[in-house]
Amino acid sequence: MxxxxxxxxxxxxxxxxxxxxxxxxxxxxxxxxxxxxxxxxxxxxxxxxxxxxxxxxxxxxxxxxxxxxxxxxxxxxxxxxxxxxxxxxxxxxxxxxxxxxxxxxxxxxxxxxxxxxxxxxxxxxxxxxxxxxxxxxxxxxxxxxxxxxxxxxxxxxxxxxxxxxxxxxxxxxxxxxxxLQPYDTALDDLRDAADGAAFASTEPVADDLLEAAELRNATPRGFRAAALNETDPSPADLAAFEKLLTSGDVAVLVVNPQSESPVADQLRRTAEAAKVPVVEVTETVPADTDGFIPWQVAQMRTLTSAVAS
CATH class of the missing domain: 3.40.50.1980 (Nitrogenase molybdenum iron protein domain)
Known part of the structure; x- marks a missing residue:
């Protein structure tokens, strides 16, 4: 290289x-x-x-x-x-x-x-x-x-x-x-709105983006490791995640609609019941978008609205 x-x-x-x-x-x-x-x-x-x-x-x-x-x-x-x-x-x-x-x-x-x-x-x-x-x-x-x-x-x-x-x-x-200026501006807006708040994700698709906006990743360590390794989380990790979502310490739950599973669905229901905003981020560029930058900017704006609510 x-x-x-x-x-x-x-x-x-x-x-x-x-x-x-x-x-x-x-x-x-x-x-x-x-x-x-x-x-x-x-x-x-x-x-x-x-x-x-x-x-x-x-x-x-x-x-x-x-x-x-x-x-x-x-x-x-x-x-x-x-x-x-x-x-x-x-x-x-x-x-x-x-x-x-x-x-x-x-x-x-x-x-x-x-x-x-x-x-x-x-x-x-x-x-x-x-x-x-x-x-x-x-x-x-x-x-x-x-x-x-x-x-x-x-x-x-x-x-x-x-x-x-x-x-x-x-x-x-x-x-x-x-x-990339609108991309950078959207990232700055997300950073300002979040003000160091915590997020959790059912899959680490957008974790790097959220961490770049200085949100704190509160996803239980064991659950995140299982997601990265594409294995099922342990019952203890799932229980820890559900407890986190009901604790009031998480500003947003991020999910990937292209990778649905019973575990992700369960966590989404838990978040919704606890009135934690749920935001979908896609793994790939959707066919109905105008390209990479508009796709990323739209998702950051949705995240900004969620953490500011």
């Missing part, structure tokens, strides 16, 4: 409003292109992203200079235990760059890349870029620090693969940094 580079300023920066909508119009079909597309001076870099959380960011950063093939989009498949198809394996083989989440979240992709050996594409692993190790929370797209460090790594690698597009890619990365 090459070290990330510091983003340079560039003239002719795209407007923030334009950039936010570009994920839908970027060259993100994954189809092979042998000639320059749109405003890109070179033919697109072929990129494979394991999940759409990172695939959308690649599309925005790369614009016309990337053709992105995202393997898992939406909630139809669980990235933890996904089995790649022959078409997925072929996509890795044809790609120039693969973007992985890492930390065991998409280990199937690493196995597929290992089989290619030296013939495989360049790889960006968000976990490695973020200096994390297996066992840390793998939901890195909910970490503001990981979003920025991985974005820098993507821009650097695309520039290495398409050096003649350096100016274009610099403009995209600078515009992306500006487009």
């Amino acid at each position: 090459r070290p990330t580079r510091v983003l340079r300023s560039a003239a002719g920066v795209l407007s923030v409003a334009t950039l936010v909508g570009l994920a839908a119009t970027a060259c993100g079909t994954g189809e092979q292109a042998d000639a320059p597309q749109g405003d890109c001076p070179v033919k697109p870099v072929q990129v494979v992203a394991t999940v759409n959380q990172w695939g959308e960011i690649v599309e925005v950063l790369g614009g016309d200079c990337v053709a992105v093939d995202t393997i898992i989009s939406g909630s139809a498949a669980d990235p933890h235990d996904y089995e790649p198809s022959p078409a997925d394996s072929a996509a890795f083989e044809q790609a120039q760059l693969a973007v992985l989440n890492g930390l065991g979240y998409d280990s199937w992709a690493q196995r597929a890349l290992d089989q290619l050996g030296d013939d495989g594409p360049e790889v960006i692993d968000a976990g490695i870029v973020s200096n994390l190790t297996t066992g840390d929370n793998p939901h890195l797209w909910y970490s503001p620090a990981a979003v920025r460090s991985t974005s820098q790594a993507i821009t650097e690698e695309l520039t290495d693969l398409a050096p003649d597009a350096a100016d274009y890619l610099d403009q995209r990365s600078t515009a992306w940094a500006a487009a």
Whole structure:
């Protein structure tokens, strides 16, 4: 993994409003292109992203200079235990760059890349870029620090693969940094509203985001460890969680509607009975949103309203 580079300023920066909508119009079909597309001076870099959380960011950063093939989009498949198809394996083989989440979240992709050996594409692993190790929370797209460090790594690698597009890619990365302003503002608003309050979560999907907003994670340690390991919590851990929810010490319970279970449903009912606000956060970018930033901002605003109530 090459070290990330510091983003340079560039003239002719795209407007923030334009950039936010570009994920839908970027060259993100994954189809092979042998000639320059749109405003890109070179033919697109072929990129494979394991999940759409990172695939959308690649599309925005790369614009016309990337053709992105995202393997898992939406909630139809669980990235933890996904089995790649022959078409997925072929996509890795044809790609120039693969973007992985890492930390065991998409280990199937690493196995597929290992089989290619030296013939495989360049790889960006968000976990490695973020200096994390297996066992840390793998939901890195909910970490503001990981979003920025991985974005820098993507821009650097695309520039290495398409050096003649350096100016274009610099403009995209600078515009992306500006487009993150509403994201940063929403995070600040959440921090101010929470004022150090406690939260609990049935699954650690958005824990990094909440902790970045300086909320205190009150989820029982044993329950959180079971969730990270994808195992059932012990009766004692479940009882401790229910006691927490009825104690009045938690400002919000965060749940993932894409990963329902009897335990999560039980905790949700307990929270609702105790009048603890319950907020849903999704693991993947919903199909009916305008992209990564609007998705994250909307969820932070919902969390802000909940902790302020």
